[in-house]
Amino acid sequence: MEVRIPKRALAEGLSILERIIPSRSSNPILTYLPIELSDQGLILRGTNGEVDIEVKLPAEIQGSGQVLVPAQTFSQIVRSAPGELVELIFGQGAEGAKSAGERLELHSGAFNTQFSTTSPDGYPELSFTVPGSGAGAVETIAASRLAQAITRVRYAASTEEYRAIFRGVQLEMSPAGLRSVASDGFRLARYDLPMQLQTRKLVIPARSADEIVRVFKDAQGEVAFAVGEGTLTLVGEAVRMSVKLMEGEFPDYARVIPQSFVLEATLTAEALRESLKRVAVLSDRNNHRVNLLFNNGKLDIDAEGDYGRGREELNIDSSGESQLMVAYNAQYLIDALVPIEGAVRIKLSGPTSPSVVQAIEDTGYLAVVVPLRV
């Protein structure tokens, strides 16, 4: 059993797994990295109990089999290997060696390592099956668009224990498209990508959603996916992923999105965001309150706290009422602006009822921010 592989390819493969393989675990075998040699290539796996990942790397391979090596140590060694090529040799431990079982040698340049390995017997079975037949053809989505749909709304997911379902990102699939939604009860983000999918609804834990983004955001091509038994399986070109889903679904959030507005204002998202950041430095530390006075083509932003008062005026295009004052948690409004490039339209339904934040260019994006009480 032997593998020859460019150091860089192996290090990149490991970097995908490193974040999910725990450095400590009540089940210590999960801190190990299963390395499998097959005619398909060099296969690396890992799981944190919520997310399973498998990475397949093309390599020059002789033989087949599987060992477990300590994941963190193995990654460190690969990253620091002096040569451009890494050679792995699997074999029996030398007699009298510390571990008499399986052995893995790594050679690179003048540097040689022998790893103690463990039998893969106790390692959980990871499954990444996407049925290719049955009810319908395999569904696919462009890897980068899946990552985009999650990224645009991720910020609005809750971090509170309360109403646990809001700690996830909901994906709603239908023949009209893919809709992603996140909310913490005080704000909401929604993103629509037109495409044709079977109708289903699923909620991905926000942290697992982050892993999906990390793995697929720069990936080329399509990802095949399947949902079954509380699991979403994603199969890309080099990476397969299996993610535990949350039970339940979001309460009816559509009713918090206002449909009629008393004032609409358009300005550059970045200018508003930067201004809010500046003014918010002086806002009170508890609710980061900033006051926005929409006033005849001007937007006056101000905040006051223990250390003083900040104020800035921006030009806006506006329609509807000539004057309206609304207060927000500055951070919530800033978060809602981050996904927007170019211009933003802010639509106010009143001084204390929810406001809508929309991108002018990327029409799929919509956010709702609830103002602070006066």
Added chain:
Amino acid sequence: MEVRIPKRALAEGLSILERIIPSRSSNPILTYLPIELSDQGLILRGTNGEVDIEVKLPAEIQGSGQVLVPAQTFSQIVRSAPGELVELIFGQGAEGAKSAGERLELHSGAFNTQFSTTSPDGYPELSFTVPGSGAGAVETIAASRLAQAITRVRYAASTEEYRAIFRGVQLEMSPAGLRSVASDGFRLARYDLPMQLQTRKLVIPARSADEIVRVFKDAQGEVAFAVGEGTLTLVGEAVRMSVKLMEGEFPDYARVIPQSFVLEATLTAEALRESLKRVAVLSDRNNHRVNLLFNNGKLDIDAEGDYGRGREELNIDSSGESQLMVAYNAQYLIDALVPIEGAVRIKLSGPTSPSVVQAIEDTGYLAVVVPLRV
């Protein structure tokens, strides 16, 4: 009272003070920033009780006086100011304002702030006097060389409570030069810079030494200095600094530097350092033990721990005994190599007695590392 100053200059001045001004303190006034306007320029000060710093910034100034503003908030605001110029206006608080006392306004572009200020009365008096007459002329040293002398040895200072004096960097001045020394009892670093100084010995707390490096490492020109009443005062062009010294001096460390050697080896410092880092990944976690076998023009480095064994061979130029095995804490040896560019000479006095590490080019540098027991 008004100041106009480029945002960048003000932000740079604040960045020098930010690290020492505490964000919380049992004496809350220390979290404030004293801003003084004088005909000398805009003067900013700060102290953490161990290190006092004063920064003088050239600016367009009208009037004179002093106020205290909340340091952290003020820095944040200046950094985020939208304009290239920042205007500060000092005045009385408006009637009915939250704070009726002194007031500071900051204007930049369309952004305006009013800070609550505090009277400077309770702020400790900071003194940065270097006597210009008396026993001798003012002594000076190039700012960059002072920083260099500290940087080369700083790593060897202790972090343990035990033998507190070793938590400092000792500077020994004499007509022969400036010698800096740091040690934690297991290793020692010494650096010599030839120059002519009055004879004195002082010990700077390692953390305060870091601040001296931070402030002066990129500074041009000379720093005037004076020692008095347990304080080292440093006066640069734009920055004045006052540092509390430690009491006492290092025990006689010269006796741990061996004078005769059984083997000397020369090789590239970087190659040795990188090799040690790789091999040490597999060393045991407690003492990071690596074994170095010097063997007829070869250096064999190996380490063994719970996860396996690593090994690498390097070529060396050597003289003295043909073979010798020495074990070190890998981190100690790596640290000793960091200040060395180009070639290093390792001089062994025996398998368990101290080794000397010297730079071939920068002859002022010498380190002592004590081997681990076999």
